[in-house]
Amino acid sequence: MTDPHVPRHPLIGPFQLLLGRLPGPRRQAPTPTRSGHRVTTPTPAATRPLSPKQYEVLQAVADGRIQRDLLLGTFEPHLLDGQDVIWTLRTLVIRRLVQLQPIGPPRLTDRGRRKLDSPD
Secondary structure (H helix, E strand, C coil): CCCCCCCCCCCCCCHHHHHHCCCCCCCCCCCECCCCCECCCCCHHHHCCCCHHHHHHHHHHHHCCCEECHHHHHHCCEEECCEECHHHHHHHHHCCCEECCCCCCCEECHHHHHHHHCCC
């Protein structure tokens, strides 16, 4: 019993067709190499330069100037000169430049050390 006046959902098409309907810039498929492996492009966040605030916090992590209030448990803020910088630290963690420690100050990764040593 189907009523012709009741709108029906369209049939689900192929995945690429559904992706084509999304707004925003179109991603190009990576081109395969001779060996058959695909070449992936780096993510935009990995190639984007650091903001002045991020660079300042990264330098403070390298110098050991980040302080923590240990009395607050898991909600302890990371402070730089009395200001909370946890969101900037989280951004640096996502970019794999800093590693947060369960106890103690955050630690600079090898990638973070290379970023500080680079002339950019």
